[in-house]
Amino acid sequence: MVADADFWLTQFLNGMQLSMLLFLLSIGLTIIFGLMHFVNLAHGALYMVGAYVGVSAAASLGNFWLALIAAPLAVTIVGIFLYVAVIRRMRRAGPMNQVLVTFGLIFVLVDLVRILWGDIALGMEQPAILSGPAEIFGVSYPAYRLFIIAVGLVVMVALSLVLSRTQIGAMVRAGVENDAMASCLGINVERLFFAVFCVGCALAGLAGAVAAPVFSATPSMATDILIPTLIVVVIGGLGSLGGAIVGSLIIGFIQTFGAVVLPGFASVLVYVLLAIVLIAKPAGLLPARS
Amino acid sequence: MLEVRDLHAGYGETQVIHGVDLTVDEGRFHAILGRNGVGKTTTLKTIVGLLPSFSGEVMFDGASVSRSRPFDIARMGIAYVPETRDVFGSLSVLENLRLAARLAAGTDCKWTVERVFNFFPNLASRRDNGGNQLSGGEQQMLAIGRALVMNPKLLILDEPTEGLAPIVVRQIFDKLKELKGEGMTMLLVEQNFHFATRLADTASVFGRGKCVWSGTCEALRADEDLHRQWLGV
Numbered sequence: 001m002v003a004d005a006d007f008w009l010t011q012f013l014n015g016m017q018l019s020m021l022l023f024l025l026s027i028g029l030t031i032i033f034g035l036m037h038f039v040n041l042a043h044g045a046l047y048m049v050g051a052y053v054g055v056s057a058a059a060s061l062g063n064f065w066l067a068l069i070a071a072p073l074a075v076t077i078v079g080i081f082l083y084v085a086v087i088r089r090m091r092r093a094g095p096m097n098q099v100l101v102t103f104g105l106i107f108v109l110v111d112l113v114r115i116l117w118g119d120i121a122l123g124m125e126q127p128a129i130l131s132g133p134a135e136i137f138g139v140s141y142p143a144y145r146l147f148i149i150a151v152g153l154v155v156m157v158a159l160s161l162v163l164s165r166t167q168i169g170a171m172v173r174a175g176v177e178n179d180a181m182a183s184c185l186g187i188n189v190e191r192l193f194f195a196v197f198c199v200g201c202a203l204a205g206l207a208g209a210v211a212a213p214v215f216s217a218t219p220s221m222a223t224d225i226l227i228p229t230l231i232v233v234v235i236g237g238l239g240s241l242g243g244a245i246v247g248s249l250i251i252g253f254i255q256t257f258g259a260v261v262l263p264g265f266a267s268v269l270v271y272v273l274l275a276i277v278l279i280a281k282p283a284g285l286l287p288a289r290s
Numbered sequence: 291m292l293e294v295r296d297l298h299a300g301y302g303e304t305q306v307i308h309g310v311d312l313t314v315d316e317g318r319f320h321a322i323l324g325r326n327g328v329g330k331t332t333t334l335k336t337i338v339g340l341l342p343s344f345s346g347e348v349m350f351d352g353a354s355v356s357r358s359r360p361f362d363i364a365r366m367g368i369a370y371v372p373e374t375r376d377v378f379g380s381l382s383v384l385e386n387l388r389l390a391a392r393l394a395a396g397t398d399c400k401w402t403v404e405r406v407f408n409f410f411p412n413l414a415s416r417r418d419n420g421g422n423q424l425s426g427g428e429q430q431m432l433a434i435g436r437a438l439v440m441n442p443k444l445l446i447l448d449e450p451t452e453g454l455a456p457i458v459v460r461q462i463f464d465k466l467k468e469l470k471g472e473g474m475t476m477l478l479v480e481q482n483f484h485f486a487t488r489l490a491d492t493a494s495v496f497g498r499g500k501c502v503w504s505g506t507c508e509a510l511r512a513d514e515d516l517h518r519q520w521l522g523v
Contacts, residue, residue: 167392170385174378180340181376185440186364186393288380 006139011260013136017145019252020152024207025225026232027159027244028200034176034239034288036193038091039098042082042105044226046201049109050075050208051217052117055124057209064127068209075205076198078109083197091190106226110219119219124212148210155203156245163241172196176239176288228255231270235277237284246285291316291475292337292368292444297346299336305344306332308499314444319466319476321486321507323521324496330479331373333496334448338370339363351443365393367443371450373479375433379422383413386421386432391439399441406435409465427458434465445469446477451485459485483521487511495520 029043053074058067082105090098126144134143163169171192174182179189208221215221232251236243251270258266277285294312298305307329314320322330335341337348339360348356355363364370369390378386387403394401407414410431416424424432430450437445450466451459459482466489469476480486487493487507495503495510497520503510510516 167388170381170389173380174389177378177380178376180360181372181378182389183360184338184340184364184370184372185390185436186361187389188361 009137009139010141011256013139013141013145013149015249015253015256016149016152017252018256019248020149020156021207021211021225022228022232022252023152023244023248024155024203024210025229026236026248027155027241028196028203029229030233030236030239030244031172031176031196031241032193032200033233035172035179035189035196036091037095038087038193039095039102040087041099041102041226041230042109043200043204044224044229045106045109045222046075046079046204047208047211047225048113048217048219048222049078050205051124051212051215051221052113052122052208053205054209054212055122055217056117058124064125064213067124068206071209072202072205075208076201079198079201083194087197106222110222113219117217121216121218122212123216124209126213144213148214151206151210155206159241173288228270231274235274235284237287239288240284240286243284243286243288291351292477293347293349294333294337295347295349297333297336297348298344299332299341299346300344301332301341306499307336309346310496310499311501312494312504314475314477316443316475317473318492319470319474319478319490321490321493322477322479322496323481323483323486323493323510325520325522326481328496329499330496331448334370334372334446334477334479337363338368338446364440367441369437369440369442369445371430371433371437371445371447373448373452375429377421377424377429377432377436379420381421382418383421383424383432384417386436387439390436394439394441399439401438401441403439406439409438409468410435427454427461430454430458430462431465434462438469444475444477448479449481450478451480451482463489483517 025043025047029040032038032040050071054067054071057070058064061067086101086105090101130144130147132143133140134146136146163172171182171187175187175189175192183189228251232244232247235250236247250273254269254273255266258269262269292312292314294310297310298308300306310329310333312333322333324330332341336343339355339358343356347354350366350368355366381389384403387406391403407417412428413431413435416428421429421432434450450462454462463485470489478486478490487510490507492505493507493510494501495516502520503516
């Protein structure tokens with residue numbers, strides 16, 4: 001295949017865009033995992049709910065930016081409901097039960113979405129200001145997709161600063177590393193977990209709403225995004241921001257470039273990589289606990 | 291200040307302590323001695339709420355804390371320095387201390403982060419290092435410093451000398467003596483008989499999951515039969 005620099009730059013931006021969506025999802029999942037050893041398979045379903053709420057909010061409010069606020073809020077409310085009704089009771093039930101229950105929640109949420117919105121793909125209009133192509137390094141690329149990359153980078157920087165510079169960030173890192181000791185210092189780790197869980201839900205909702213104009217909202221997005229997100233969490237290392245960043249970039253780029261360079265093997269490549277990481281570094285590339 | 295009555299506890303289904311009684315009076319330094327596996331650490335973990343008690347009672351400052359969660363117990367004024375030290379490796383020395391100082395923030399407190407740095411000058415020079423970059427002795431100092439900035443009413447230490455070089459053990463000894471001089475109420479678990487009995491006012495000897503003897507450290511030092519039977523020294 002002969003391709004020029006423009007082609008590769010476009011692929012690079014596609015890879016970045018996928019990586020940023022994966023990051024927005026995996027960061028919440030990995031910290032919840034790391035902090036409370038809780039497996040929430042329904043995280044991908046929250047992404048789907050975010051997309052549908054975004055579509056409806058944009059249509060009814062007529063404003064893309066309000067939809068971008070409404071979706072994370074709505075998904076956080078759904079998350080709080082799940083926490084109170086289900087997750088809080090499952091905290092000490094062990095990983096297998098948690099996997100089964102949160103796996104079941106996927107079907108519940110997907111069917112609720114089917115009932116409320118129907119079983120068809122719903123599109124969402126891009127804001128006028130981002131609807132055209134943009135010039136970047138001499139390449140024409142959709143402005144909206146650059147916006148997705150920018151949203152991911154902004155969230156990444158903001159979370160890095162909060163985790164590394166603030167007292168709350170230190171509490172989260174301490175809780176991920178050793179929750180028993182953190183509680184002996186007077187930290188209510190369960191409340192901290194709840195706060196982190198809400199932020200994770202909000203980011204999943206944001207990711208869904210941001211993705212909807214490009215990929216449309218469909219019920220299958222709940223499970224389509226779940227597997228790569230889980231792979232990011234495992235490859236990066238549970239509970240680690242750095243791991244979520246590195247893992248998202250690796251998976252985003254392997255999926256994108258794999259589809260171009262080795263079309264027949266693209267879907268296998270990610271699993272090969274997963275196997276290699278699990279053999280070489282079972283705790284992930286940048287585990288939070290050393 | 292601390293009153294443990296007929297405490298039964300353990301890990302999961304496995305009971306380790308079978309009716310521990312223990313009293314620590316305000317301003318006193320109490321040591322728990324005993325061989326490995328007699329339930330010393332289990333008793334401490336149950337007091338601070340990390341392990342549930344099967345039965346019996348833990349009273350602190352006149353209130354029962356047997357059913358309280360660890361962070362409530364910490365907020366009531368019990369600071370715990372575990373055997374494994376458990377400093378946060380991914381946090382800097384300063385962050386470790388600030389995290390613990392959060393509890394006492396706003397109140398007029400004796401122990402500040404700066405005072406801990408004066409108390410343990412080694413830590414001051416390592417303030418920006420990660421907890422995982424410290425030597426064993428520095429980790430122990432950080433674990434103690436972290437407990438102090440909580441400005442606790444009761445300081446609980448589990449084997450602070452374990453695995454440390456004699457010169458570091460000496461340093462820790464001097465620092466605990468200084469704390470005792472200030473009137474800090476302390477509960478210490480130790481295998482090192484001389485370290486413990488030279489510091490403490492009173493002691494309990496544990497055997498087979500309960501307290502088999504308690505009294506003053508002078509009496510303990512004099513009682514050779516007691517050593518042979520329960521301490522093996």
